[in-house]
Amino acid sequence: MELLTRTEKWDLTYNHALGETASWFFTQIRDNRQIYGRKDPKSGRVLVPPRAFSDQTLQPTEEWVPVGPHGVIECFTIVYEPFRGLPDPPYAFGFVRLDGADTAVGGYFKGVDLSDGAKAAEKLAVGTKVITRFKDERKGDILDFWFEPQA
């Protein structure tokens, strides 16, 4: 028999509040090109991106600590497949532990030729030193900065 289908589309818009901690973090990035972490008073660990409370000790964080702009790659991937609603490939992103931080923050990797995956993966290997770059036009967002391997 003939089997019928019906097409449905979800198109929803949300205006998410960032809260005080993420708002201050992004304001500093936007206005001063400076990334900060939050220090867990119990363990002394500096959490980047900053959280209002520590996932390990569960204590409220209390102090802002400037971190970066240098850091090391902790992990990466390079995406070659297009996914609907996501950026056009290829693009590379992953996590970097910035100097002065104990945890890693996510960001794009730029300044690497991604046309050959194997060669690009060597340039983004775990432990590679990177520097943070900031957009000229910043709006207070995680995409205001990215990382580039250092020569």
Add this chain to the structure above:
Amino acid sequence: MKAPRVGIIGIGQSEYKPRRNDANYPELVREAVALALNDAKMELDQMEAIVYSLAPDALLGIANAERLGVDAVGARNKRFMRINTGGSTGISSVNVGYSHIAAGACDVALVAGADKVGENGDAQTIMNKIWDPIYERPLPQGTITMLAMSAIRYMHKYGMTQEDMARITVKNRQHAALNPKAHLRTPVTIDEVMESRMISWPIKLYDCCPQSSGGCAMVLASEDYIRRHKLDAVWITGVGNNSESYYIGDRMGIGYTADHADAHALAVACRQAYAMAGITDPARQIDVAELYAPFSNTEFHAIEAAQLAPLGLSPRLLREEGFFRLGGPIPVNPSGGTLCSNPIAVTAMVRVAEVALQVWGRAGDHQVKGAKVGIASGNGGDHQFFGAMVVQS
């Protein structure tokens, strides 16, 4: 504390396929329920509680589809609960069915669900939405990229190669070829995996699970009910579940408690299940494993979390010593696993169902000879919510 025993007395699985245009969502749930009831030789009226296995709504495209599904499982006027822990939803649902019975709330529980991931086909677009909108969703994080990054760390830490990953796909496709319910049943070679297109370095197309449609249901009962009615059963003897913290960036750097390379919280869940079941040496005592692994690389850290191999050594055991294959030591995913069929809402229930069939001696062409004790696992969230279950004959 001695836990009461809970038995599995019926199992129903549809065939897992790219699409099921002959059945809408509740009809597909109903199909799995009918198969499980038929297997248990019972009627819907005899089910006292229903646990409904349903993962993130957007995969199906129906918000709170448990509303639509209640009639397919006959839930009117009964205990009813929808469970969602992402990819581990199915094993969490069996856990809740187990808990209803172990708590003495009822003697018989039906655990059921279905998914139609193929009706959207953009699972990664949907999965991107499980990340927080502030720090990680814009990157754009997704389940393939998250686990590609786990592969990178596992490679860095233990020396796994892309060929090692390919060996998992080759093994599981060989297994799936023997399982008439599996979605991807065509055997492939290491070269074919290596030549498949790169999706998210180092994960290639053939390292990825498919987007499957299908349903699964199980009937659970108390030991007292099973004895009284002289029913055939296999037994859930150990149950574990454990959560990791949220931020992936906290699983690396300095002073972390769990490495994103590994599956730390899954190991805890497995230890809980083994302790309940009295299993002290899993590598010797476990006959068969069905471990949730949607990408080839993640089967290695799941094997190690289940303590079937020491940390970092499972790639070598597969490569050089013939481990984890049907016919070899400790077969893992003899059904073909999540890598060959992934109807997300029930995938982790299928892991339990397949282990149960194995220890029951009813797994057909992919039967592990003489299997008596098995472990099943499930992973959900951003490699975050884990479940484990020991099933014995």
